[in-house]
Amino acid sequence: MPDLTPYGFAKIIEEHNIVLAFQGMMTNDILSVVANNLQKKHPDDVMSKRVFSIVVEMAQNINLYSSEVAYSESDKRQVGQGTVVISETADEHIIYSGNLVENDKVPSLLEKCNRINALGPDQLREYFIEQRRLPEDEDSVGLVEMVRKSGNPLVFDLENIDSHNTFFTLAISVNKKAKQ
Amino acid sequence: MENFTINGKLFIPSVNFNAETHLLEIGGESYHEFTKEFYQPIMEWLKNYLAIPENTIVFNFKMNYYNTSSSRRFLEIFDMLEDYHTNKNGHVTVNWYYQAGDLDMLESGEEYAEDVGLPFNFIVMN
Numbered sequence: 001m002p003d004l005t006p007y008g009f010a011k012i013i014e015e016h017n018i019v020l021a022f023q024g025m026m027t028n029d030i031l032s033v034v035a036n037n038l039q040k041k042h043p044d045d046v047m048s049k050r051v052f053s054i055v056v057e058m059a060q061n062i063n064l065y066s067s068e069v070a071y072s073e074s075d076k077r078q079v080g081q082g083t084v085v086i087s088e089t090a091d092e093h094i095i096y097s098g099n100l101v102e103n104d105k106v107p108s109l110l111e112k113c114n115r116i117n118a119l120g121p122d123q124l125r126e127y128f129i130e131q132r133r134l135p136e137d138e139d140s141v142g143l144v145e146m147v148r149k150s151g152n153p154l155v156f157d158l159e160n161i162d163s164h165n166t167f168f169t170l171a172i173s174v175n176k177k178a179k180q
Numbered sequence: 181m182e183n184f185t186i187n188g189k190l191f192i193p194s195v196n197f198n199a200e201t202h203l204l205e206i207g208g209e210s211y212h213e214f215t216k217e218f219y220q221p222i223m224e225w226l227k228n229y230l231a232i233p234e235n236t237i238v239f240n241f242k243m244n245y246y247n248t249s250s251s252r253r254f255l256e257i258f259d260m261l262e263d264y265h266t267n268k269n270g271h272v273t274v275n276w277y278y279q280a281g282d283l284d285m286l287e288s289g290e291e292y293a294e295d296v297g298l299p300f301n302f303i304v305m306n
Contacts, residue, residue, distance in 0.1 A: 026213075027213070028190070028191045028211070028212060028213055031191065031211060032190040032191060035190070035209075046281065046282060046283075046284060049245060049282075049284070050284070052245070053245070053247070056211050056247045057247065057248060060213065060247060060248075060249060063213055075213065075214070079213075125291065128291070129291055129294065129295050132248075132251065132252060132255055132295075133255070133295075136249075136252065141248045141251070141252075142248050145248045149284070
C-alpha cells in the first residue's frame with residue numbers, strides 16, 4: 001500500500017518528477033493557477049507557453065467530453081471531471097490527461113488520434129485551418145493543437161472499464177530543446 | 181454608437197472597440213471555458229457597428245495567448261471583417277502583434293491571413 005502521509009506523498013511526487021497534478025473539475029480558476037505557476041518558473045519562455053496551451057486544451061476536452069460530470073456552482077452547469085498531471089525532467093515535460101469517455105464515442109476518438117498521428121508538420125497546419133471551420137463538436141482542433149505545440153505525436157491509451165465507460169489517457173511530451 | 185470595452189483579467193482579454201476612431205483592439209489572454217457565451221456581446225456589438233458601411237477600420241490584435249476555442253471566435257470576427265471589407269465598401273487592416281521570439285504567435289497570425297481575405301501586417305514587439 002502506498003505511503004500517503006505528507007512525507008510519503010511528497011516522495012511519490014518527487015520520484016515521478018511531478019510538478020503539478022489536479023483531479024476534479026477543470027475550471028478557469030484552476031487553469032489560472034497552472035498558468036501562474038508555469039510563468040513563475042519559466043517567465044517569458046515559449047516552452048512554458050506551449051506546455052500551458054497543452055494543459056488548457058486537455059482541460060477543455062475533459063470539460064466537454066468526460067462522461068464523469070459534476071455540477072459546477074461557478075459555471076452554473078454540469079462540467080466534466082478528469083485528471084491532469086505535469087511532470088518535468090531535465091529533457092522534457094510530459095503532460096498527462098485522463099478521463100472517462102462513453103464506450104460508443106471510443107471509435108471516433110481512436111480514429112481522430114490515429115489520423116492526427118499520421119500527419120507531418122505542414123499537413124497538421126493545413127488540417128488545423130480546415131478543422132477550425134468544422135462544427136465545434138466534430139473537429140479535432142484541440143488535439144491538433146496539442147501535437148503542434150509539442151512537436152511529438154499523441155500517446156494514448158483506452159482501457160475499457162465497464163459496459164458504459166472507457167478510461168482515456170493521453171500523454172504529450174514537450175522536449176525542452178524542441179524547435180524554437 | 182457607444183464604444184465597447186472589457187477590462188481584461190487572467191483568462192479574459194482586454195477589448196477596446198472605438199466606433200468613432202474605428203480602432204478595434206484586443207489583447208491579453210483568452211482561455212475562457214465557454215467562449216461562445218463570453219464573445220457573444222462582442223459579436224453583437226460588431227454586427228451593429230459593421231452595419232454602417234464604408235469605414236476605414238484598423239484591427240489591432242495584441243493577444244499573448246488564447247486557446248483553440250477562442251481561436252474559433254477570432255475566426256468569426258475575421259470573417260465578419262472580411263465581409264465588411266469585401267462587400268460593404270469598407271477598408272479593414274489587421275495589425276497582428278507578437279513578442280520577439282514568439283514565433284508560434286506569428287505563425288497563428290499567418291494561418292488566419294491564409295484563411296481570410298484581409299490585409300495583415302505582422303508587427304514584432306520588443
